[in-house]
Each structure stands twice: as C-alpha cells, then as structure tokens.
Amino acid sequence: MSRRPNTGRRFGDSGSMPFVGAFHPKSRPSPLLSVGLVVVGALLIVGYLYHGSGGQSGDIAALNRHDGGVSCTQEVQRLIPILKKAYGDSMRKVLHVGPETCSVVSQLLKEEDTEAWGVEPYDLDDADGNCKSLVHKGIVRAADVKFPLPYRPKSFSLVIVSDALDYLSPKYLNKTVPELARVSADGLVILSGYPGQQRAKVAELSKFGRPAKLRSSSWWIRFFIQTSLEENETAIKKFEQAAAKKSYKSACQVFHLKPLH
Known part of the structure; x- marks a missing residue:
C-alpha cells in the first residue's frame, strides 16, 4: 500500500540567452x-x-510543495508539544484516528506519562515491523471510521483525528464526529485541510472511495452547531498561547471540541 506522493517536479528548458548573436560579427x-x-x-x-x-x-506554501502536498497527520506530530501545553493532564490517555497512526502513536508513547492508541482507516497488510508490533499488542487497530468505534464512552482523555474526516460525506460525518466525541473524556481535536490545498495522500482516493472535500472553518463551525458539539474555548486559548510562544503556524485547520457527556 504505497502512500508516497509524486515528488517529481520538472522545469522547462530555460532556453538560450537572448543576447547571443545580437551584434554584428565585425563589431x-x-x-x-x-x-x-x-x-x-x-x-x-x-x-x-x-x-x-x-x-x-510561507508555512502553508512550503508544506504544499513538500512531498507534493499537506499531511495533517504529519502536522499532528509537530503539534504534540503544543497540545501537551494546552491540554496538560488530558494528554495522559490519547487516541489518534487517521492514516499512518502508527507513527503518531509511536511518538506519543515516547512522551512522559502518556499512553496512546490508534485507529487506522486503511488496511495494515503492508505495515512495517514497528506497526505490526503495535497491532499485535492491540494498541493500533484498523477500523472503518464510518461505523461506531469499539470503545466505551470516555475511554480516552483526549481524541485526535487527522486526514480522515475530509473524505467523509455529511451523512457519515453526522455519525462519526459525535462518535469520536463520545469516547473522549476531556476533549476532541480535529485537524482538517484548508480549502484549495493539495493533499499529500493521493493514494487515499482508492481507500476512501472519494476525493478529499476540504471545507472552510465556517462550514465546520456550522456543522458543530448542528450536531450539538461545542468548541472548547479554554483549550483554544491555551493552544493559541502555546503556539504563539513557539511562533508556530499550523498548515491545517485545528478545532478543539468539548466531549459529549
């Protein structure tokens, strides 16, 4: 299961210099x-x-060129120190949902006092040794995010989702996002691409069956209201403060939601 984007970039021939032969040979x-x-x-x-x-x-422009597009799952790995500042003890039991979750879970497990699990929306047939080990231990599992998660309510202190919701239609989002909030005790963090971005995961189309639908922040906010999900103002403020101290600008939209109680 190859997920490598096309990194090739061709430049046209710069052509000959326009000044050659412009003068008489005797001059x-x-x-x-x-x-x-x-x-x-x-x-x-x-x-x-x-x-x-x-x-x-610029941050987004540079990431758009890197590996052919933006990966919000890679962005999660950059965000971990900032999320720890924003959520504190809520980072003690984390569930990540999204492609390449083995990489995110592996990084989270290196953090002190942090337990982590992952849900991979792809099959894991060609997973590497580390990922197979996480699957064997039951830490990572492959599951279709369109259906209920196999976890009890409030199983995790924090749930982070990236590069998965952009491929779901509103029909499935209406079920999936509340389901993600259901298994969280302290909050839900959603990373979504900006409209107009080029996605790094061109191979995802064959997995999700549809191209990514990159929605605006206003669309997401309306969706949260319609599904009775509240934004976590306290977490948003702490996140923005931590990001400002590190001069960090995300290449993806980041939403902080309260859990369902």
Whole structure:
C-alpha cells in the first residue's frame, strides 16, 4: 500500500540567452557592455528559478510543495508539544484516528506519562515491523471510521483525528464526529485541510472511495452547531498561547471540541 506522493517536479528548458548573436560579427563590444550583458543574463536566470520555486517560503506554501502536498497527520506530530501545553493532564490517555497512526502513536508513547492508541482507516497488510508490533499488542487497530468505534464512552482523555474526516460525506460525518466525541473524556481535536490545498495522500482516493472535500472553518463551525458539539474555548486559548510562544503556524485547520457527556 504505497502512500508516497509524486515528488517529481520538472522545469522547462530555460532556453538560450537572448543576447547571443545580437551584434554584428565585425563589431567589438566594449568590455563594460559585455560585463553588463553577463550580469543581466544572470539576473534573468535567477529570476526564473526564483519564480519556479514559488518565490516565498510561507508555512502553508512550503508544506504544499513538500512531498507534493499537506499531511495533517504529519502536522499532528509537530503539534504534540503544543497540545501537551494546552491540554496538560488530558494528554495522559490519547487516541489518534487517521492514516499512518502508527507513527503518531509511536511518538506519543515516547512522551512522559502518556499512553496512546490508534485507529487506522486503511488496511495494515503492508505495515512495517514497528506497526505490526503495535497491532499485535492491540494498541493500533484498523477500523472503518464510518461505523461506531469499539470503545466505551470516555475511554480516552483526549481524541485526535487527522486526514480522515475530509473524505467523509455529511451523512457519515453526522455519525462519526459525535462518535469520536463520545469516547473522549476531556476533549476532541480535529485537524482538517484548508480549502484549495493539495493533499499529500493521493493514494487515499482508492481507500476512501472519494476525493478529499476540504471545507472552510465556517462550514465546520456550522456543522458543530448542528450536531450539538461545542468548541472548547479554554483549550483554544491555551493552544493559541502555546503556539504563539513557539511562533508556530499550523498548515491545517485545528478545532478543539468539548466531549459529549
């Protein structure tokens, strides 16, 4: 099960310099003119390469180019220190739901006083040795997120979901998101792509059966209201403060919800 995005990037031939042969062969341009032409040519080449690379290194733009797109699951791994600051003791028992959950769970298990479990929406036939070990221990399991999770209410202090909800239609979201909140005791964190982003996981289409539907923050907020889910204002404030201290800007939308009681 290959999930590697196409990282190839081709640049067109820069072509020949437009100044070659522009002078009569018998004319002898001055050394100063020759130097000037070389400088102008160099500037044109640099400008071309700069334009081709995007010309800037903004957070989202840079991540869009990295590995061909944005992965909110990779973003979770970057967020773990900030989430610990925001949620404190609520990071003691964490469930991550999303592709490549073995990587997230492995990182969480390295954190002090943190237990972690994972739900992988893919099959795990070609999992590596570490992932197979987590599956064998019952820490990670493969499950279709369209259906109820095999956990009791409030089984985990915090539930984090990434790169899974974007592939569900509203019909299934109406069941899945409340289900994620049901198994959480202290909160639910959702990472979703921004509209217009290129997704890193091009192979996910064959798994989920539909392309990702990247929704705006206003769409998600309306959805939360319709499903009687409340945003966790306390967690949002602590998260924003922790992110500001580290000058962190997420490449994905991050929503903090209260659990269902």
